[in-house]
Amino acid sequence: MKTYILSALVLAALAAPTMALEPIPGSITFPTQPRTKLVKAPIxxxxxxxxxxxxxxxxxxxxxxxxxxxxxxxxxxxxxx
Known part of the structure; x- marks a missing residue:
C-alpha cells in the first residue's frame, strides 16, 4: 500500500511541475544548505x-x-x- 501511495505522489509531482513548493529554512534545498549530488540513489x-x-x-x-x-x-x- 505504501508503494502505491508513493507512486501516486511521484506521478502527481511529475504531472504538475508548475505547482512547485518553495524551500523554507531547514529544507534540504534551501539556498544556504550545502549542494550535494546523490550518486547512489536511483532516479x-x-x-x-x-x-x-x-x-x-x-x-x-x-x-x-x-x-x-x-x-x-x-x-x-x-x-x-
Missing amino acids: GSVVNHSFTDGFGRRVKETYIITADRSLKLVHRTTKQH
Whole structure:
C-alpha cells in the first residue's frame, strides 16, 4: 500500500511541475544548505526529511531524485507542537 501511495505522489509531482513548493529554512534545498549530488540513489527515489521550523512547528517534506541527481521538493506538511 505504501508503494502505491508513493507512486501516486511521484506521478502527481511529475504531472504538475508548475505547482512547485518553495524551500523554507531547514529544507534540504534551501539556498544556504550545502549542494550535494546523490550518486547512489536511483532516479525517482523518494527522500523524506523532517525538521522543526523557526516557529516551533514540525515540518515533514518529501523529495524526489531527478534525472540530474538533484532533489525536487514535492510535498510538505506542517504540524503545531
